[in-house]
Amino acid sequence: MVQIPFEASTRYPDSDGKPMAENTLQYQWIVRLVENLKRMLAGQNAFVAGDLLWYPVQAQPGETPLAQAPDAMVVIGRPDHCRGSYKQWDEENIAPQVVFEIISPSNSAAEMTAKQAFYIEHGVLELYFYNPQSETFWGLVRGTVDDKLEPVMPLNMPWVSPLLQIRFELFEDGLAVFYPDGEPFKTLAEFAQERDRLAAKLRELGINPDDL
Secondary structure (H helix, E strand, O other), X not given: OEEOOOOHHHOOOOOOOOOOOOOHHHHHHHHHHHHHHHHHHOOOOEEEEOOOOEEOOXXXXXXXXEEEOOOEEEEEOOOOOOOOOEEHHXXXXXXXXXXXXXXXXXXXXXXXXXXXXXXXXXXXXXXXXXXXOOOEEEEEEEOOOOOOEEEEOHHHOOEEOOOOOOEEEEEOOEEEEEXXXXXXXXXXXXXXXXXXXXXXXXXXXXXXXXXO
16 A cells, blocks of 8 residues: 655645656556557546556545555546546546556565555455566456455466456466457557558558558
């Protein structure tokens, strides 16, 4: 749980002062998740964000606000527009349903346990954790029976997100994530290559992509 210093003029700051990622591998994974989820949910009433402070409840006067900044989060039922932070009471009290954490070397087991507890307490339905260094992946999903949490482990993979229908698989070179139609999540470089191929095809047809 992030402890936000209380200041009357900036009661709910938009930053916790921490970097988005500690290394390039962690950063690449965060960006991959956010960009592909945005692409998948484009045009729907859904909000996707990376490293955005989420305030689940309003603090009482003089009280330190509680917040957490998931590496990636999905909120179904809220419009996709820019926000400095996600104040749940201003968002029809809709909590993020799905969160992702990409673990860095400095993240302790105690820290991850605390994050899990925070997400569970404040209504997250699916939470997923991945360590790209050790290539370990696990999660917790809130079930429909007695609201119990179902663990997601290598033993029950490949795993399909009940809400998003994306698929997680572990291979020898680590985790792969797939769209509901089976297409793999792309890196930014692969998105750029895809755009270049499309632009080339348009030019072959006599269409200047810059005019579109």
